[in-house]
Every structure is written in C-alpha cells, then in structure tokens.
Amino acid sequence: MEQAALLIVPLLAGYALDLWLGDPETWPHPVKVFGNLIAWGEKRLNKGSFKFIKGAILTVILVGAVLIFFYCIRALFAAADAAHSWLEIACNTILIWYGLANKTLIQEGKAVFHQLNKNGLTAGRNQLSRIVGRETKNLTENQIRIAVLETMSENLSDGVVAPLFYYMLGGVPAMMAYKMINTLDSMIGYSSTRYEQFGKFAARLDDLANLIPARLTALLMVLVTFSGRGMQHIFRFGNKHKSPNAGYPEAALAGILDCRFGGPNVYYGMLVQKPFIGENEREIEPHEIEYVSRINHLVCLAMVLICCLWFVLKYS
Numbered sequence: 001m002e003q004a005a006l007l008i009v010p011l012l013a014g015y016a017l018d019l020w021l022g023d024p025e026t027w028p029h030p031v032k033v034f035g036n037l038i039a040w041g042e043k044r045l046n047k048g049s050f051k052f053i054k055g056a057i058l059t060v061i062l063v064g065a066v067l068i069f070f071y072c073i074r075a076l077f078a079a080a081d082a083a084h085s086w087l088e089i090a091c092n093t094i095l096i097w098y099g100l101a102n103k104t105l106i107q108e109g110k111a112v113f114h115q116l117n118k119n120g121l122t123a124g125r126n127q128l129s130r131i132v133g134r135e136t137k138n139l140t141e142n143q144i145r146i147a148v149l150e151t152m153s154e155n156l157s158d159g160v161v162a163p164l165f166y167y168m169l170g171g172v173p174a175m176m177a178y179k180m181i182n183t184l185d186s187m188i189g190y191s192s193t194r195y196e197q198f199g200k201f202a203a204r205l206d207d208l209a210n211l212i213p214a215r216l217t218a219l220l221m222v223l224v225t226f227s228g229r230g231m232q233h234i235f236r237f238g239n240k241h242k243s244p245n246a247g248y249p250e251a252a253l254a255g256i257l258d259c260r261f262g263g264p265n266v267y268y269g270m271l272v273q274k275p276f277i278g279e280n281e282r283e284i285e286p287h288e289i290e291y292v293s294r295i296n297h298l299v300c301l302a303m304v305l306i307c308c309l310w311f312v313l314k315y316s
Contacts, residue, residue, distance in 0.1 A: 004315035007171065008308050010089050014096025015304050022103035030098050030176065034183045037062055042188055046198040056201035059184055063205075066180045070095075070173035092172050099167065099175045101159030102300045106293045109152045113289040116144055133190075135266040145284035150261050152292055153221070153253040154246045158182055160300050161220065162213035168307045181209050192268055207244050214245035217299065218252040224298040230255035233278060240275040247277060254278030256295070257288065 023029060041062070045054040077088040108131050116124030124144045125136040132147050139147065162182070166174040185206035188199030218238065222230035233255025234248055241247025241262070254261045260278035264271055 002315075004311040006085060006088060006092075007311045010092035010096055011167065011304060011307055013089075013093040014100065015300070017093065017097035018100040018103050020103075021097070022107060023098075023101060030095070031179060031183055034062070034066070034180050035187060038184055038187050042198065046188075046194070051197035052200055055188065055198035059181075059202045059205060062184065063177055063180050067173050067177040070176050074171065074173060095172050095176065096167065099163040099172075099179055100300075101155070101163075102296060105152060105155050105159055106296055109148045110289055110293065112144065112148045113286055116141060117286050133267055135269075138266070142283050145286075145288075146259075146261055147265075148289070149253060149257070149259075149284065149292055150250055152296060153217075153249040156221070156296050156299055157210060157214045157217035157245065157249050160296070161217040161303050162210055164300075164303045164307055165213045165216065166209075168310050178209055181206050190268075210245040214248045216303075218248040220299045220302050221249060221252040221256065221295060224302055225256050225295060227252075227256045229258060237277040240277055242274060251277050253292065253295070257284075257292075258282070259284060 038058075041058040045051075045058055073091070074088075077085075077091075080088075112124055112127045112131070115127040121141060121144075124141065125139055128139070128144050128147055129136045131151050134147065136144070136147075163175050163178055166178040170177075181202070184199075184202040188195045189203030189206060190196075190199060215238075218230075218234050221227075222234065230252045233251040237251040237254065238248040241250065250261050254277050258278075258280045260276055260281045262274045262276040262278075264273050266272070
C-alpha cells in the first residue's frame, strides 16, 4: 500500500492544483520546454531530402529522452532514503498538475462563449482562433459554438484522459512521454506543405497513443451523463472522422447534446470537407457551455478515481 500511496497522493494533489490554478500562462511549464526543443530540432532538420526519416528520428529521440529523464528521476527517488518520499510526492504532484489541462480547457471554451455573447461575432472569432486550427474569420455564431464543443470533447481526451491513462500505466515518466508525443503532433503533425513528410511519423505515433484514451473518453462521457443516445452515436459516427480517434469523443458529445458536429471548414486557406457527426442540425444555445463544462469535470474526476482504484488493486 505504500507504493499505492506514493502514486495516489500526488495524483489527488495534482488534480486539486489543476482545479484551483489551471495552467497560468506566464508560469514555467514542461510543455513549453518540449515546444522549444521541437522547434529547435524542426528548424535544423526539416529541410532537404529524407524529411520523413529526419522527423521520425527527432520524434524518437525527444520522446525517448523524456521517458529516460523522468525514469532516472524516479530511480533516484527509489534509491534515496524513505524519509525523502515527501520530496518525491511533491515533485510528482507538480508534474501531474502540469500534465493535466482540464481547467484551462474549460476556461478557454467558456471564454469564447463569453466573448461571443458579450462583445459580438468578431470578438468570438478572435477568441476561438486561440484554440482551433481552422480559420475563424467567416464563421457564424453557431459555427463558433460548435467549434468550441468539438475542441472541448477532443481535448478532453488529449489533455485529460490520455495523460491520466498513461500515468496509470507507467507513472509520471509515461505521462510526460505522452505529453511530448502530443506536443509533437500539435506542432508538426499537419498535412501542410511544410510538415506533410516531416511530421507524419509524429502524427501517426500520436494516433497510436490516443487509440485507447479517445474511446475511453467517449465511454466515460456517456456513462457520467447516462446518455443512451450518446452511446449510439459512438457506434454510428465515431469512425466517420478523418482522425482515427477524434471522432469518438465528438460523437459522444453530439449524441449527448442531440446536435450535429463536423462539416466543411477552412484550414490554412484550404476547404476541408469533414463528415458530419450527428443528425440534428440545431442551434447551440449559449448556456450549453455550462453543461459541457460539467461533463468535462465529471469525466476528469471519474478518470482520477479509476486511477486510484487501479493503484489500490495493483499494490494491495
């Protein structure tokens, strides 16, 4: 049980810190370090021939380095006197807090709705551009709200469930390695001229890493809302998305809200025809952001409790 406590206590403390503070933009963060490393490597390697191989090498080196670095830290704590376990708990608490993005995701979603409702269409479009890759300058009010809900459902997997899933499997080292994979995908995993070849390996690795978490996220979403329609939508629309993973939480939320996501959108000047997820082409109401926020909170809490139960059973 002592080993379980070393994993559960920082998990609960890190979860509490995320609920309290989120991710303050001006504070140091491991993902900022990850981003700087990726940008440094991309600038030097993404040119000339063999871009795919260069991108794959960069991805493997960075993910492997993060995994080894945090395993070494864990090994140092394991070799230290038991009296220093409080230091390990404190360190892991901070890293788990950094690994979670639940409150920030909800804040960003609410901020778009707030700007749209209070300051109008232009303000809503500008706020939305902070969190989505699509062009926002021509979006209607309903398209803005749909984009927010799509992003909140997809990133509930990437920013909450997946990090906790890998913490459950391999502790902080696995959680941080996942964060590096996800950061690589968000920076170079695009089908653009610049990144098509260089970022392809990172994008496929991210797809693989999120294979289980995305489906687990969708399942938890329908369980915490007791939504039979959400479950039906997972099976009907989950595999319709271009991404092998993003469609599942989006389908769950579309079913829960009885609305329709997807459709054509402009990315980097190109019109992309995305399939529709859901059938009810209705207007999203401003107040619905509160319900979706509660879903995100409930899913995060459920995943934290699942992790705690896993550790108790594993080390009892």
